[in-house]
Amino acid sequence: MTHGYRDGYTDGHASGPGGAPDPSANPYWNAYEETYGTPPATQGMPGAQGMPGAQGMPATAAFPQQQQQQQPQWADETRPLPQASAPTPAWAQAAAPPGHAAGIPDSVLDPALNPALDTALTPSSTPAPAVPKKPKKPGGGGGRDRYLDLLRSLALVRVVVYHLFGWAWLTVLFPSMGVMFALAGSLMARSLNRPAWGVIRGRIRRLLPPLWAFSVVVLAMMFVGGWNPSKDDDGLGWLGLINYIIPIGAPPYPWQIGSKSGLLEDTWAVQAAGPLWYLRAYLWFVIASPLLLWAFRRVPWATLLAPLALTAVVGTGLVKIPGETGNAVTDFAVYGSCWILGMAHHEGLLRQIPRYVVVSCAALVMAFGLWWASGHLGPDGWDLNDIPLAQATWSFGFVAILLQYSPSWQELPGRLARWDKLVTLSNNRAVTIYLWHNLLIMATVPILDRLYELPFMDDRLTGALDTTYLLWMFVLVWPLIALSIVGVGWIEDLAAKRSPRLWPDGSKKRGSNRARARGRGRAR
Template sequence: MTYPNHPSGHPQQPYGEPHTVPFPVQPPPRHRARPAGGPAPWAEPPEPWVREPAPAATLAPAPEQAPAPAPAKGGRDRYLDLLRAVALVRVVVFHLFGWAWLTVVFPSMGVMFALAGSLMARSLSRPAWSVIRSRVRRLLPPMWAFAAVVVPVVFLLGWKPVREEGIWWFLKLACYVLPIGTPPFPWENGSESGLLESSWAEQALGPLWYIRAYLWFVLASPLLLKAFRKLPWVTMLAPVGLTAVIGTGLVTVPGTAGEGLVDFAVFGSCWILGFAHNDGLLKTVPRYLSVSLAAILMAFALWWASGHLTEEGWNLDEIPLAQSAWSLGFCVILLQYAPSWRELPGRLAGWDSLVTLANNRAVTIYLWHNLLLMATFPIIDQLWEVPWVGDHLGTYIDASYNTLALILIWPLIGLMIVSVGWVEDVAAKRRPRLWPNGTGKPRARH
């Protein structure tokens, strides 16, 4: 999304999924594999949104038991787990290819916030302070592990304090510890070797917008839940109205506080819709009525988007009001028709272990996927150095460059899960596990 009155048009972490411009669709020329070359730059226009992004769920850390639409006995709702896994995959694919239509076909960020809101509402049957403390404890260590790797590299590559900001610049660095605001990062921080493209830090740190937004929602949830249970429909629709004011340029809130407020407004209705799902409120509304109203809201979103297209076309991540309305309507339909699955049915059962793994490592996948996507390109470049392959298959490598990156990203994500994913278990006070896909054990009940 483009922000008015900002010199670059893109403040540090605009709302939505991070980094909506894809990696270069046209594969790099053969000479990129040479030492003098480097991977093609990853153009940046969201990442949060990225402005996927990205990203990259609900990205609620190590998700707790997902509620059924109505009170149910213990166990996870595998339908909600499946939605979360699909949302993560969609974020990764979008950040690689940048296909704007994906934001319409499946609004991942809205889905992830709706699922997180449902989990939060269920947890708030316990004392609010203990729930907030537990959620913050589960959220922060994975972010600290990520920042402990990326931030030192940024400094090593020449990032320096902004003299004009004085002590305030150092105070903003504390957002890497407690992300109440947007953590600072350099817009350009490439290495002279060419291994890191100049906007790599912006791309890598893009997903932190989601951590900030999630934290805001967690802190506000006790009050939001009280308001929802008193005035449910007004509370649910209020964020869409707020987006119409601050997300359209009608009123501009400057600085990082404005960025956070826009995120909060855009996805607030989805979060509160999660409350409605947990409380069973959606089931009290006739299905034909809720679906009809959702369709009207989604039609409005498309109409609004059609008149406010950016250079990225139908990328709803760049059109706040359209994103807010479309995501809410989309999630209403998903949750109105939600089955209560204790096991994935039919052919979906074959994906059970991967769905379990994605849910147990949602924060890890989301935080690291942008950086890992960038890592795929220099790896693919090495194919030109393999005898015979570069000379005889170079044309095919060029033509399938992004496809090769899509294939390579998954083992890289798997490697990162094994390397640092266990931090999510430590944060949740569980025994660390390297590959928690549920195989060979009864499914965990949280």
């Protein structure tokens, strides 16, 4: 039951960007608007406009606490009661005052996987204007929807853990990809109140440079390993390499490279470049978004469910599209509903449906997914990645429930607050983490193998290391990811036309210089 803030930003959309205050007056308006839409016209504190929903009631000024609360909603559509059914209009109860977002410049940084910011941002070195400050926990991301941030962080961690341990049930426990696409879809819908071409260009611009950095390294390794793309049977040959520059298709890679006795496994190229399909899917979703949003606004339900129907056709073997095109279409179909669900979340469709309906129907869809999966188990059993229709329906239901409950946190509540910096960091470096994690997982092996050469390794210790090897990989991969954030993460900032930062965990308050200094200190 979150009214308030979410209503706040939708109201903002209704008034359109033109209704926003002059950005020059407050450099942080941009940031705020980017993230939350234009705030409602009333910028006063909640309650200033009186008591909505209190029609016919005498002034109740004597009981100020009433102004802080909404009227209960008894409204029952079948039997409205005379007084009690007065609808409670959504009011700007929790719409954050502008200072909220401005309090922490870091808040303008959107995760690059779902970049919401394309326009040039006012550099954070601009002195902070005098805006009303809200007491805030140090390090709080502020202004951002921390719930969505948390989901994205969870999804990233889940992806890394899944790629490391290969536990199939993780795909059921938390369908990361669906969640990521849904979040991206929601942010995309928000940005699309500006001209579509600019939005798409900005998104692509922020996506490519990090990919290029990764491509340079991986391609160099592959060529050193003796890969000749022209000898691939089903690829496009050298032409396919263009996907390492613009991922209109999933980049090609050799299935085996090097030797089994080499430093890395001979399948390292598969492992390293395998996850790149996500970028291809993301790119196509971004390009298709204006169309999808247009369709969604006209026929919401049909648009929302169409990808599921498409999955039922192309993801079940009913119709088989060969080659990379088939993969692209299937991925688009499987995650399309999640992406559009994100748009629906932004457009407020989910809020119009009673929660119990959403959750119950989502549960039924998910039950169908499980049932389908049980009859179509893949080589890894319950790994939904191998069962397109199950993946599509399970992710769809899961995401629908997550977004329906979307509580729009201004900051992480309670015990979650201690994860604040990690959440901020992983969101700011989502592309970097996603691109590099699999290569880094592989890189842990040659490092860990050094341990066997230690002088005190006897049989017992060797055996112990053998059985706990995956665990040590898991321990080691995080420092490596941290290194990659420091090493190449700043490219994300460059791509977003920001000044590069080493360790953007949101722990600074004002001024990029100081922040950078602190970031550097931390990185060491």
